Amino acid sequence: MRTISTIFIAISFFHYSRSATIFNNQLNYKDVRNNIIAAEESIRTGGNIYLSPKEHEADKILLTMKEKSINRGIIDPSSYAPSLHFFHAKPLIEKDPIFDIIKRLPKGGVLHLHNSAGVSSEWVIKNLTYRNDVKLCNSTDGEKIFTTVPTKACQSEPIPIPKLRAQAQDVKEFDKSLELMINLYTKYPELDYPDVNTVWKKFQNIFSIIGGIFDYLPTYKAFHRRLLEELYEDNVMYLEMRTGMGGLIDENGNKLNSDDVALVLLNLVDEFKKDHPLFLGLKVILAIPRNSDTQSLELKMQRFVELRKKYPNFVIGFDLVGQEDIGRPLSQYVEKLKEISQNGRFFFHAGETNWFNTDADHNLIDAILMNTKRIGHGYSLYKHPVLWEAFKEKDIALEISPISNQVLHLVQDLRNHPASFYISENIPIVIANDDPGFWNAKGLSYDFYYAFMAFAPSDTGLQILKQLAWNSLKYSAMSQKERSDAAVVFKASWDKFIDSILLMENKNTST
Ligand SMILES: *[C@@H]1O[C@H](CO)[C@@H](O)[C@H](O)[C@H]1NC(C)=O
């Protein structure tokens, strides 16, 4: 009670003092106006980031490009990628020279990604489904699903996909139809997904369709290796991955439990680091469906405690996942979850909703009261002024996933996303990709593009990019040592990135 009222008084005072000095009626109109703009600039995310003379040069180049793009958008809003649905925007984004820069930008880490949805659907089809051990069967719901090892989920005899492909009239069409099973892409998202529940239903269903691919050790390994590769190629050096850490079957039919799976992942990362020297590491957040019954929740909590004890620097925390609007709220789990609050940190999804003062919205309150380390989405936080200050004071970052929020129907035009408000108030945020493979994205650059072009102020360049990238290291669960090592690697990549922008400009002026 006391902390809350202290926070409240602190905000009112802050707001008062902020404006009282700026709206000084001794000054002329123009000076007051300039003061307002300068004051807002100094408050917002990245506003106080130092830029070296070289960075200033690069910033000018970037801002010139951004200004051009925005001016085009003001004249022709209907082809302005940052305001469009990603399914329409993707080809336009790829044509924007700013996207090239965003791809080269060292982005630090991804702190919010679900493993099953982490790889581009194109690779899953072009690679995994060309293996004889990846099959299709009809599920008990009468729907086609991918499968590898014997499972009760199949009602019909599983058939190797290469065999089905060999019988197909048109291989390209066949592969396309497979890809649509695991990708929400459609030409007409507005018609095919008229509301939040429709799109969530299809979205959740993809997890069931693709899930069987990961039950088999060789495909599990290939998939996760590719996951790291796609991030690395996109200049992401580190990952905190949400996963259920379910069991696997190996080539000899042996069962591996989640303990073995942890070792599989750790070995995979060690191997990956050998040929990708800048990669900094992987940690996992154990995630379970929020609608789990008490028994499976208890089981998973117990598994978490054991894994955490064994791999304290790898299994970092716990989360509940699934559509919040129609799922069980955190408040129902508080007593249960308290049992493990000593064992590790929480990384709760919360406030991924358009509703105000519903259970889903109030998940934010429970998350913070349970000392969550970060928040997945926190979309509805902008409606809760008392929580803004608490987030700043406790230095809790929101994991913002622009494309996810758009595709899953929280907002159409991403310029209207509350992240703009979080940036203007300097509420800590990091940019994440959530489930890129399920919506035709790949890596983190598309999300970063939206953050830069739709969330950030029009006249902000390198400062915000630098801050967002650093935030991903700052708000990660790395140890002090890991973080300082990461800073060295990041700094070197950043300097190279700046040089590459300057070089680009030299080329342009010399031709
Ligand atoms: C699948 O991907 C792996 C790793 O990227 C690669 O080594 C392998 O050659 C690929 N296989 C096919 C059939 O594309």
Ligand SMILES: *[C@@H]1O[C@H](CO)[C@@H](O)[C@H](O)[C@H]1NC(C)=O
């Ligand atoms: C699934 O069911 C359909 C008809 O219901 C059938 O034509 C098809 O062969 C089945 N697929 C498999 C893989 O068994």
Ligand SMILES: [Zn+2]
């Ligand atoms: Zn998520």
